[in-house]
Amino acid sequence: MGAGLLLALAGLALLDSTSIGTLFIPIWLMLTPGRVRIGRFAVYLGTITVFYLVVGVLLVLGASRVLGHLDGRVALWIQLVIGVGLFAVSFRFDSKKKTDTTKWTSRVNGSTAALVGVALLAGVVELATMLPYLGAIGMMSAADLTPAQTGLLLAGYCLVMVLPAVVLLAGRMALRARVEPVLRRISTWFAEKGASATGWILGIAGFLVARDAVARLFFL
Numbered sequence: 001m002g003a004g005l006l007l008a009l010a011g012l013a014l015l016d017s018t019s020i021g022t023l024f025i026p027i028w029l030m031l032t033p034g035r036v037r038i039g040r041f042a043v044y045l046g047t048i049t050v051f052y053l054v055v056g057v058l059l060v061l062g063a064s065r066v067l068g069h070l071d072g073r074v075a076l077w078i079q080l081v082i083g084v085g086l087f088a089v090s091f092r093f094d095s096k097k098k099t100d101t102t103k104w105t106s107r108v109n110g111s112t113a114a115l116v117g118v119a120l121l122a123g124v125v126e127l128a129t130m131l132p133y134l135g136a137i138g139m140m141s142a143a144d145l146t147p148a149q150t151g152l153l154l155a156g157y158c159l160v161m162v163l164p165a166v167v168l169l170a171g172r173m174a175l176r177a178r179v180e181p182v183l184r185r186i187s188t189w190f191a192e193k194g195a196s197a198t199g200w201i202l203g204i205a206g207f208l209v210a211r212d213a214v215a216r217l218f219f220l
Contacts, residue, residue, distance in 0.1 A: 004212065008139060008209075008211070009140070009157055014164070015205050016130070017161045017162065017163065019126055021123055021126050023164060026045065026162075026165035027165070027186060027187055030169060030172045040112065043115055044115050044116075045119075045162050047119035048123055048162070049159070049162050052130075055130075056133065056137060060154065079135075079209060083135065087207060088206070136157060137154075138209065139209060139212055140153055
């Protein structure tokens, strides 16, 4: 488990932390009038973290079975194709298209059960766009890792994904008057620039995945 792999996975996890489910819904929870209800916040983040971890484990098991029948260099070439594909897909996102946030903001103030449902729904909706996570899983599967190492990396990845939301929550609780306007600006920015941001995220993710494959194919 090299430092390059760890840094690449950390970078992909931070990119994944900027999705609707891992950052913007938590921000909307923080912007609820009155005191932030830590329990609801924890329920939401805990649910989406466990969801991503379970999906990751299932994907790794499937990828390991497939890659187990392939030569190591073939697996790395597949990873390179995935990285280039992510980079190419990033150009298809319209920078002028606004993101509709109404359906999410209207649901975050429901019951605890409804909040769990929102977390699961966000995870399911993002399955189609969780390409940085898929790239990270491809990198783990192509690397020579033990099951324990892979599980540890998956858990760490999921924790890094929700870390920015936790940091913002701490700031909101400690310095509400200063942090709340920042949260509102982030929320407004996402509604206006969400599609463009997604394109950038996929482009950077594609570069990281492809760079790792190129490094191991030609330089290691």
